[in-house]
Amino acid sequence: MSNPYLSYTTEQTCTDLETDVHVGLSNIQDIAKRHTVYGDNDLAVDDDESIVVQFLKQFIQDPLILLLFASAAISILLGNIDDAFSIALAIFIVVTVGFVQEYRSEKSLEALNNLVPHYCNVIRSGVSQHVVATKLVPGDLISLQIGDRVPADLRIVDAVEFEVDESNLTGETNPRKKTTEPLMSNLPLGERNNMAFMGTLVRHGHGRGIVVATGADTEFGRVFLTMRETEKPKTPLQNSMDHLGKQLSAISIAGIAIIVLVGFFQGKKWLEMLTIGVSLAVAAIPEGLPIIVTVTLALGVLRMSKKRAIVRRLPSVETLGSVNVICSDKTGTLTMNHMTVTKMYTPGMTTPCIIPDGDHLDFSIEKTVGMNKLLLSAALCNNSKRHVNKSDAILDTTSPWAGFPVDVALIECCERFGLNDPRGSYSRLSEMPFNSERKYMSVITNFNSTKTTFMKGAMDHVLKSCAYYTDSAGVQHELTPSIRDEIRSHEMDMAKTGLRIIAAASGIIPNKLVFHGLFGINDPPRPYVRESIQQLMTGGVRIIMITGDSIVTAVSVARALGMALPSSDQDAIQNYAITGDQLDELDDSSIRDVVSRAVVFARTTPHHKMKIVKALQSLGDVVAMTGDGVNDAPALKLADIGIAMGRQGTDVAKEAADMILTDDSFATILHAVEEGKGIFNNIRNFITFQLSTSVAALSLIAISSLFGLQNPLNAMQILWINILMDGPPAQSLGVEAVDDDVMMKPPRPRNAPILTVQLLKRVLISAFIIVLVTTLIFTVEKKDGEVTARDTTMTFTCFVLFDMFNALSCRSETKSVFKLGIFSNRMFNIAVGGSLLGQALVIYMPLFQKIFQTEALGLKDIVTLIIYTSSVLWVDEIRKWYLHRKGLVRTKSTKILGSV
Template identity: 55%
Template structure:
């Protein structure tokens, strides 16, 4: 089974430390950690600045070293696996034994039939298991790892699997290291190696070679893995800073690869549902064994043929035990997850599928998840030019025309700060600006004023980067006249706090008085209440110490220039998604770093109720004064957290979980990771998200769209319903088959079904028809029902009643046909068992049809909505026809041809189970008109 090295196996609590000893002696990282960057580049024939010279060179190396993938290849050939399933199952061994006994006793016919039946049973089981493995494998390939590569001087984003030794790559905060790297450049670099070494503290890394001599006393003078501070290991996560490195080891030739090889034999933990199914399977086996034992005993006491009783019992055991159950559950989960992936939600851990249906609170980021993350400058306001909040430069009204005439000195200053205090870059390849959408908007607005990008005219000395806690960004620059200026932009309250002066409309600097401060805040609030992300812009002339770095402490006594409000429209699908979720009693909470007014406006636009902002909105400042208990007490009424930082998310999840809520939380940054881990469903963003956030999450939204969470919950609930449905089908068949033989034995009747017939029935119930019930399309009505409680059982009383009801119909109908046939001639003939056998199979197919939905009529969901089901049932019926009409199979199953009249008679009888269930559904749906039924109880 090939595995994606970047999937989450290493998060199991296994400790890889032991495996590391072996690693330390072999890997390439040992060789290169003690020599300089230049020597490393030389040894690998590469260039630190330009990377490898050509693609053909890289291809040659790949031919030599292989792709940068860790494939724990499974060498066992298919036929061996197939054979091993024969010996793996004691029941099958017993059957083989009974075939052998038949053979020895001269009963060649029986021996051949049983052997054939065994082969069919085992093959069906094997094919299913193989499919389950294949679909699990496909899950591992859903999140391919990417990296930033430099080759022949060109930078590009590529799949990590193409890397070869000698390649040069960049990495920065939040990235996962794509291969073992010898670091050649680093800025404040710290890397989290916990998935490799188990050490939780991030490790400081740099490009300095390790001094080999300090390890002389260690055996073989080996530098331990954790001490190779100039090596960045594949799969580890960059916690801070950024850097550049030369690839020294790829694929299996990395520390991770070696550890992984040793750990790949560890089985993946099962999901709670799978565990529950395993247990259910065991319990059922136990009960069937006892029952079958009793049947067998009674039969022998009655003086029946010993061998016949033995064969029937063993076949019955094979049939009654739903040995296919765990596999079908796994396949259903896996196929469901693949379906979700097609709908843009990637589940990283299988158990999350079950949790999804229980989520009752969703905490979502605003920017990029609820909104489109496409910002445009909508309004500009400056104190000098506009004086009060009613006066703004509304870009939308002035659309199209040239705005050059509006350029007063303060507006000019505001735009200039936005231009220079900016990290967005123009990409020739894409023909547009790339980077932070806020920054992009500030560059895209310039041409409307006939301004151009001035960044090439000044040189940047230092930067205080924006982060969600600081809520501002500053850059220090020097121009050609040696003038040193600090340009600052950020949240308007923050900037105003640090400002003492302002630029008036003629460009003169004046002192700010109290009234003017209030005016600025009022205008900021006013822009925000239009739903605009509002930033303030300010600058500071510094004396000529041009080379000095700047820190947060240097940002004060600023000269305020103006405010800009940016529009970021809600995503079109979000409103409907929120409506559906709210209807299903899911509480939606918006968490944003933006201002309160902006948040409230957007919340109302997308249908998050904010009736009284006093209660429904909490700001980060207020949150800081509360402890977890206080927060838990009020959080039920809160639907917006404004001016919040990623750190606050942790408090929010904790408070919600304290109340017993099942929480889904979104996040994309490095600082969001702890909250994503803690949440029941951590949701990260495929496009904007960092690798760290993805790593910590249970689900990745590939389109970053909030409404995809709804899709995922819907699928999660649907999968659960499907599992309940095929459980009903399998168990009712199993109960019916067992009871049938038990009753006829107790009544001293001959056996209504022979061993081969029972085995064929087993294929129907454990095979394709059951599996096809697992892929029934999601019924959107599941969202109207409240979330499932986590403790709710899968085999609810309702499911139980339903399956017993269906089984009763099958038993009574089949016994009726059996008695009727037998009484006609008083003897048991091949015709009699053929009728009984076919009757049972028809019953079962009608039963399967009923099991497609628990409460909706088949006429409502449609006969042709589950193609796979129709194929499976069609195939089963075709098989049944072969069994009774093809001479070869007649020999095996001991059957005879039936007349058309016989078939019609059987169809009439067996359809009763279907019509009875339709009546039950009708009854339930009528009752539903007064009271919404609860899916989880059905």
């Protein structure tokens, strides 16, 4: 499809869209009108099918339901209207419960899509504003910089080394350079160089563009609409659940076929056998299993989002429980990224001068000429800006300055020494901006018509460019090797206390600058990081720090945070820490050796992150990696779980990541890993519950058929049991709160099966008890030889109560429900309460009595049944107690005892 804006000049584009290339749209009413015409700039599409149609579809989708309908029809033909009515009602209930669950699962999946709002910078009335991208309208003027996601389809009106990565739209992996020139209007998507498309990512430079299409009208919107038709990819867990479901179906159908055949040969009524067979199939096949898994995953993700971790892809939830290495950057994730200068050093000082804490500007430190030169370089080589708008601040500081935290710390230090921002009097001729590869910043300025270079940054980089130094009196000397050593040893001393070191220099000859001294900058650890690291480590997760900072500073901070380092600095630095440069000199096998034991990677550039992740993965580790920058994106993609910083991270990093931390804090990763492990436990718990019910129901009928007994449960009762098994009680096991002890368990191996021997044993034990006791009750009740309504009611109620007690004990695999708190899962209480109420209606309400062929039971009956059926809980409690006694379960308390 051609696009007219391709061939328009920028002026024509503006005229056509009635906007301005410099100030953007200005009229608020006009913007509102455009918004009503074009709608929100997003891709949310209404479901084309009404909820009623979706519901009705359920009746014809499942072959088993159709079979049930058939048996209802046959019942009518044979004149058994009552039976037909009962079956029809049962179908209705089964389908409704299934539908409600599926509908809920879809709604919660939809909610996931709306968790990460996109922001963008729009210029309206000439003022730049940070707004949610959904509010954009055609004609809006957008400014974009490196790391941004393009919020709508734009005709570019301004481009400075502007390169956009369009791989998610065109598949082309090389970023495309953009221009403002008019082109032919029928170019293919990949060659439309004067346009930027929604969802693509800015990789270089900066630019501006006019919105020409929003929402579903964008190129991405078109692709999205066709994409929606194709099925959503499933997570590995969902796939294995589908697989498990199929296997169980095959087994059940074989079993049911045998039951029906045997019954038939025994001369039972074939219609009754057919109905029971089909109901049993409905009950024994856990068709609800995949749905409950999806809902559990989705609800887990929503819960995590409340704890500030936003999972962008459902499969990541599963991976979280398997993560055994977390690579974290230091600044901003482990530390606050809130920096203050606490020490200053100029050559000649015996000890660095300590800058007292506090806000007051007047303090009694004599500012030497040398210190003044140091401060001046730091102030001139600085990009911090005064806040225009307080609400713009991304950081929680009260500082009136915005910019790189190092720059802010330095300019604030200058202010405290009474040096007011001197940048106005020195015009800046050029700049080498700071980035994580360069590790310094320098500017060339013009003052009184002399060109002077000012530089600040990591010490090694600065010292390399210096040939002289100034002493406290400001006198210039040659930088001899012995002075260099002296400076290094002071740097070392300051870094050992965890301070980040920034050196500063200035001079007229670019490669022979004059060294002025060092700043020691404090960046306190974030709260709870130490505790989180501790908990993760006890849970068998290795924590690795990967930082751009110096090795000494990094080791010191790592140790303060309780990471696994020896107490001697020498030992720690030599054996457990390594710099990026050293890493570059190693071959693949030595790298693997290093990453298997190193705790700190210092002076790294973003490409080292990839190397480290690759090496860890080749060792079989499941790696989580944090990052924020454009250059971190490849490593984030590569890691098993890429974690982007929601506040300070770029859109590029966020798009590459699987999870986003909305508070940028390491402690949040702990919560996410906890949830990941917990969700997996919950899934296993309800599988245990469903399987034991299913096995018990199937065996009960099978046994009575094989021994030529009458059926202990009729079709309606079996269907009712199915609702309990597949429905609310099972689902409520999926939202069980994460157990405290979960972090004591080691991460789950990458491909660990869900059905373990232990789980199957537990299923079989419970099923065995249920079948045994239920058969017993049935035989005792029908002593008179005749199966009466009372007999089946007792058997039926017995089975249902068993199911409830079984659900209760399935709330945890290893922990006593009395320790969990019997009423601590609210959804469980509601589900079980509802089920019991339903059961009461079924046996006491005349209408239902007729349908289910039941009879009212006396209080004594109920008490007897409760006593019998609680056995399944007691036996499981004994099993749990035994596990603890044998020390087969690690809990918080055993660990604490063990470590004392």
